[in-house]
Amino acid sequence: MHSCCAPCTTFPLALLRSLGYSVSSLFVNPNIYPDAEREKRWTTMRELASAEKMPLLRSDMGHDRWLEAVSQNLAKPERCLICYRTRLDETARTAREEGYPYFTTSLLLSIYQDHEGIVREAAEAARRHSVEFLYFDFRKGYRRSREMARGKHLYMQKYCGCEFSFGGEPS
Numbered sequence: 001m002h003s004c005c006a007p008c009t010t011f012p013l014a015l016l017r018s019l020g021y022s023v024s025s026l027f028v029n030p031n032i033y034p035d036a037e038r039e040k041r042w043t044t045m046r047e048l049a050s051a052e053k054m055p056l057l058r059s060d061m062g063h064d065r066w067l068e069a070v071s072q073n074l075a076k077p078e079r080c081l082i083c084y085r086t087r088l089d090e091t092a093r094t095a096r097e098e099g100y101p102y103f104t105t106s107l108l109l110s111i112y113q114d115h116e117g118i119v120r121e122a123a124e125a126a127r128r129h130s131v132e133f134l135y136f137d138f139r140k141g142y143r144r145s146r147e148m149a150r151g152k153h154l155y156m157q158k159y160c161g162c163e164f165s166f167g168g169e170p171s
């Protein structure tokens, strides 16, 4: 599972496990700015993975590469679609390379993101890398995920991630 952050991973992880899936997480979030914020979210992700005994990988894709990609069109919704594409393509590529049969993403939890756009980008990434995308509408668990994160004392960020979301666009 692509994990955008620890709070958004809580509910999807619990749901997937309840369905019998064995879940590993990939932190591939070059969108997060500045570096200190990305490291803070990564540290929180490690805390959750350790507590949940969940294997955790991290992609080393840098923010510069992400910025180059979204610079094609910084206006929304295109910027966010390119952002999803960058992260989901890397997730699908990694799944294929590491031998995972499926992938999904915690982005599907958010009630603020472009859900249909995420689904489209994930499906295209799946086709490009010949690996299966597992779709779940995790949004029903959004409120529950906030309770779970608070209960686990996880750091909860105040903005989506990139420098263009500093104004308070939620994740």
Ligand code: SF4
Pocket: 031, 032, 070, 079, 080, 083, 084, 160, 161, 162, 163, 164, 165, 169
């Ligand atoms: S607002 Fe969020 S989804 Fe949109 S480009 Fe920025 S980090 Fe990506």
